[in-house]
Amino acid sequence: MISASAAMGFGLARSLWALRSVAKSDACSLILRRRHLSSTSGHLDLGKNFAFAFDIDGVLVRGSKAIEEGKQALRLLQEHKIPWILLTNGGGKTEAERVAGLSRELGIKISEDQFIQSHTPFKRLVNTYDKVLVSGGDGDKCRHVAQTYGFKDCVTSVDLIALNPTIWPFHRFTAADMKRAQSLSDSPFDAVLVFNDPRDWGCEAQIIIDILTSQAGKFGTKNPTLDQTVPIYFSNNDLLWANEYHLPRFGQGAFRTSIEKLFLDYTGTPLESTIIGKPFLFTYEYAHSFLNEWRKSAFGYTEDVQRVYMVGDNPASDIRGGNSYGWSTLLVKTGVYQEGDHLDAKSKPRATVANVLEAVLYAIEHEHELSLRK
Template sequence: MLRSKLPWPAKSPRFTRQAPLLRNIQTKSESRRPPLGFAFDIDGVLMGGLDPLPKARNALRILDGDNPLKVKIPYILLTNGGGYTEQERAQKLSSRLDVQISPSQVIQAHTILKCYVQEYAEKAILCLGGRGDTMRKVAESYGFRKAYTTIDLLAWNPAIWPFIHAEAEFALAKPIDFSITPISAIFVFHDPRNWGVDVQIMCDIIQSGGILGNPYVDTNTQQTNPIQVIFCNPDLLWKSDFPQPRLGQGAFRESFQAVYKKLTGSEYPYVQFGKPTKPTYEYARRVLHNLLNDIYGVGELPNMYMIGDNPESDIAGANGAGWDSVLVHTGVYNPTSGIPPTHLPTHEAPDVEEAVRWAVEREMSRVDK
């Protein structure tokens, strides 16, 4: 492993909220454009459950200017997680990491759905995942004016899924008659809490052509004139604070497809976003480019580094986008297993601080040549 040989500033033994490590990334304070930018996964890289990983604060302090370049190095947080507005996620991370993170730096799995607002702003959409009416609030913050949830559907007709009683949550429901309200799209914003009811509702909407309770249309019509279905996170597994990885939204998608295929004989067409998909990395590239242009003025995007813990999402996506990638050993990937990562990174590092130091030194050595 490459050890630091450049004149890094001495590490501070302690960091406090009174002295934020990272001021707002959009503040125009430097004139020298840095030669690199970063995209960080969150869980398993910066955070371990609700708590920051040990080297996360040091890594962000380096990006704040405590580096041999003496400049702020721009970064974004690119996660397959979600469940909050970007503002809420930025506030939570700022508090826990002792930094000031702007909502514009946060790209969650469902952030890319902002691109669909123009098409669906006035059409009824079903928002799956999250707790209660959280995903409706996120969708409405993006500009979707007719966003509905599983709770809305169950409050309208509890017989949709007679195996649970959700009366306690019906107070959160929007009163709407779904027998005359066509659902135009199903957006799986975040991991569903009850797979059974959500798979049932998805199949009902698709098979009935968007009107719940209507007779089912033939499979060919379902396929040629489909209800738009978008999954925002392909992760089969994700790292929580439980010792072993947990099933994610990718597993829910597989469950839905298995049931739909059993019912109809074919899989259902869908759009997949989230790491490692190309559209998500293109979206992230545009976000970071805009941040850089806000700080330094219009210019070229520097070399991009993705720091992640999951070879299947972080590393595969970065490699496909032509970014450099660093796989850290603090999350999904287990370096002691003896099994090499399924997608080879540019570099491996024990933690996020070493990953950042390696990338900065690498770019500096190129500049010095």
């Protein structure tokens, strides 16, 4: 006699076999695959023991265009009530703004409670620092993000250039940019926070080095020994990221490398910095706690998730970080990673698949296999 749960499991196994047998290039086939899964596994509590964390760029979207398999994957998880969050090294906008845009692009409602971008953990620094240099992003967007987090005194490069353009005479700020400059307080800088990739590396680098080597954070001063007097935080370390262009592009990690080199050449000592975002432990700890809170509020699960599948396109951040934290990692071929790229031991995924839909199907099949062993 086969139990009801076992019979349901065999039904899921058959459906997964069917999913694998359909032509992957046919969009209609993808819909049939989802429908077949729905018809045979509707009574299984698929999301009780596992969940997903997805990178965004190169996994669900490329630039401003959604990847079709990303839409399919998220709808599949939504239909079967399998928990998932988005964990990205992107940023530069408020969480609310980014979620609204992604919801439109992917055709599915996404909650802010499912979304972590690179600088989201900066919220924990609000009570530590008062006056901060907010670096990176378009226009005044990152200042706005910092203010929504609760930072009290947020300064950007345009504020300093408007006060004295000779700080960096090669700046590219327009007259309209200068009009949004804000007045400066006399208090010293407490920290430098790099929220996003700067648009004018030369200007940002000069101002950042000036602040780091100032006398106790007082802009326009220089301490005689060129000691680092102000802490600096980078919100992610991605050397590369994927957009519509066919080759990966430099990211914030490249800017960090340039700041480190400039600081070392100028002062003779290595820069001391704090880097968050993937692949660093701080961000994965934050994300794991965030995911459990989301599962509890959205699905009523009171026990911590047993397994998390990190789906990403960047071996150096998504996969390395997930492996280090103990998550299962799935690497897709729709972004930074290209077939034949060398992977070191720490950046090797559990599996490499064509796209995010295949990653989701792989994980569900694995979960089914685990359920049959019990």
